[in-house]
Amino acid sequence: MVGLALAHTELSGFDAGFSAEELSAQGGVTRFAAEVMRPIGRELDRMTPDTAYQKGSPFWDFHRAFASLGIGSDAIGALDARAAARMEAIVISELGWGDAGLAVSAGAGEMPMRAALASGERELVEMCTGKLGCWAATQPDRGSDGLMLYADERHPGAKGNVGNLRAKFAGDEIVINGQSSAWVSNGCIAEVALLDIAADYGDGFHDEVGNVHGCNIVVPLDLPGIARGKPLAKIGKRALPQGEIYFDGVRVPRRWAVATRDDYPIKHAMAWAHAGTAMSHIAAGLARAAFELALSYTNQRRQGGALLADLQLTQFRLGTIGAKVEAIKAMARHVADYTSTSPQPHPYFTAAGKAFCNAEMLTVVNEALQLFGGLGLTQEYPIEKLLRDARAMQIEDGENNLLLMHFGFLMTRLNREGWGRK
Template identity: 25%
Template sequence: MSHLEAEYRDFRTSVRRFANDELAPRAAMLDREQMPPVESFAASLSLGLPSLPYPQHLGGGEGDIYAQCVAMEELSRVCASTALAISSSWILMAVVAFGTEAQQNEVIPQITSGKARCAWGLTEPKGGSDLMAASTKAVQSGDGWVLNGTKRFITNGGWADWYLVFARTTEKRFGLFLVNKADPGVSFGAPERKMGMRGSPTSDVIMDNVALPESRLLGDPEQGARYITEALLKSRLQMSAHALGIAAGALDAALRYTTEREQFGQSISKFQMIRAMAAEMAIKVESSRSVLRHACELFIAGDPEVKLHASIAKVLCSDTAMAVTTDAVQLHGGYGYLEDYAVERMMRDAKVTQIWEGTNQIQRMMIAKEIYEAV
């Protein structure tokens, strides 16, 4: 056991217990009814999960990146949608990193107390993976800024109160802005109907002449690209853990099912082909966990190589999620194709992990760039 895992062993146990007790019973209902995890989110406040990474003086738990990844993995084992909703509360760590003390004191306690929720405002209808093609504009006006544009595929869209919006401030520069859902000119598109992550609301965030005071600008109005790149590095590790948790949950479910299911007078877990598939699934999960742990260690140490290893972790964990959930459905046979069994939901949830946080194709390009530059 690594020193990191040993340090957080009790924390992992407590989060797993919470997930099994509070999240698992609601997971199928949230998926079926496509509603946000209101009750589960409220329950998570007792364990301090939405406030996990924030400083203590702002109501947080000061959990490092490995603590965040442990929480993400354990929550995602049983309900990936709720895990996503809870971890989205961590987005405003960018305010801690780049904002003023006044901004932190105004906004962060709302998040750590659970009185408000938050979301990214990054992706656009024509942007996709090319974040620097963002067309949302922020124009200086008097003592503030006016924002116009549409953000697409926004997790917690319409459900969140605060949005960290990436907007063009000059021809080639960007800024980050704090936009509240109550600001005049902010509206939301219809909830998206998705393949998976159905318990996590997703919609457009539309800004039509949204006037903001200067106090809503985060840091330098021309350094938003640098800020968001740093924030997304941490997010990439968190979302790797999210994918890993889905895979681990599917493996758990497959092992339980194949142990209990009998054919030809014995448990199907005794069959050689079944055991070989289970072994391959375990190899994928454990190797992904090791790669993610190493990336977290590099992040904690401030090692610049974390950029490469975060991308490797994202690709490996999300590809593992898709492969393991697919095999878990196969091991359930016909039952795996039914909504009655969690692996059906897990397989649908897994797919998006290969797409968001930079598609795996984009990540592979980034990995290649890093390794060739090192030659």
């Protein structure tokens, strides 16, 4: 009897129906991820933070090679919204499969340029061209609080948190004072920043219900009054430089503000939704990378008189995490599709996607390491690095519990308006 043929798969797993363009992009980015990102990511992981990001380090080789790929935000902009979301899903998850820290460095690196392009301001686009960027939104005293969009999510009577980095608008000028958190991706070495901070437009930092006025400003980071912290030493995502940016009476023209009092809430929401979607795709890529390592290892290691992969317990464990890998990918693509096509997308939904994809990814990586036995704990195999990178992602771009709390809040308010009551 002839057995049923094995299933059709693509590099990304159980996928079908990709266009020729999508397949070609996936192949190209996977090659780049395998040949450039993985070796550089592993090398940076073992370097000390004070050497890893200096001029001449492999970190900059990665960024030069990434720039020459030509897959930045301007390249995808030519596609319609749904096709762009599909293409981003394919590209970003392959970058996450290569190295999650470098993938974020590339993504955060583009945030000022994305804002500049959306503003249509030539001066800002030129300011960002060829420069490594960052997105400075969190501060020492304003972490999760910066992601709270509604007054009735706060403790009763509490006002919104203004934080430690503030802009004062006066006439044609903005004066910026304070510091970002140490967590700003690329912050310690970036050449340009997209600031996402509290603003005083002349009548204080709060509106009538206690929400904080905000602004987005594109700022070159070589201005007088700007200083940096040291690159942060941390458990995972060590290929991603992070560090503080200090502002001491930094004066910039008002025209560099790409979002102010009235359009800030929606632009802040959309920038965060973009980041949450990207984090979901990166989780899909990292989960697959860990799963593939475990799959290959169990097809080589013999215990119990057989290959591990031939033992039914192992097949069950691989089946369990393999299904999660597919579910993470599907959720990430769903979030991306909804966000690109909905008449009213919402960052609390992308936040839920980020939390779900990243939490499930951690369970996949953990079980993949478990399948290696003791060897999984050694630096001989890259699985231990993936676990450390995955751990950092449970807090990055919003701590997972808080993100799910926001999604829960959103659904309770939709229900009060009638949704889910039929």
